[in-house]
Amino acid sequence: MNVTDWARFVADHVNEGKKKGKLPHYIFSADHTPLPAAGLWSIWIDPDTDERILSCTILTGPPNALLEKIHDRMPVIMPTDRWDAWLDPALTDKDALRALMDVYPADLMSEYPVSTLVNKVQNNTSDLLKPLETPAVG
Secondary structure (H helix, E strand, O other): OEEEEEEEEEEOOEEEEOOOOOOEEEEEEOOOOOEEEEEEEEEEEOOOOOOEEEEEEEOEEOOOOOHHHOOOOEEOEOOHHHHHHHHOOOOOOHHHHHHHOOOOOHHHEEEEEOOHHHHOOOOOOHHHHOOOOOOOOO
């Protein structure tokens, strides 16, 4: 038996690696409000043992103009005015659901490179969020 439903995940930022190379970037809303991402959660029940397995995922889609320089995808950012529709179990129309997942506007986001120390989960310090001084390319 499987049970799947829509979810919403809220974060104050996302770290993402650059396409070519591994320089991570701190990605956040330009006004420093949380970034709510669309997601799914699921419960799978093993028919032999009745063990319940809980899982979740954050949906990704094409990047906006800001993030396409960094990666070929980005989380589906779900603005607050779409939460009720996204979480409505009665909404099953695929086109209506796709319309809720428009690419989030680049001008509402900001980013800067950060240390590769963010790539190790055991590192947990506010220094990880400091902008990395990088030489100008050009």
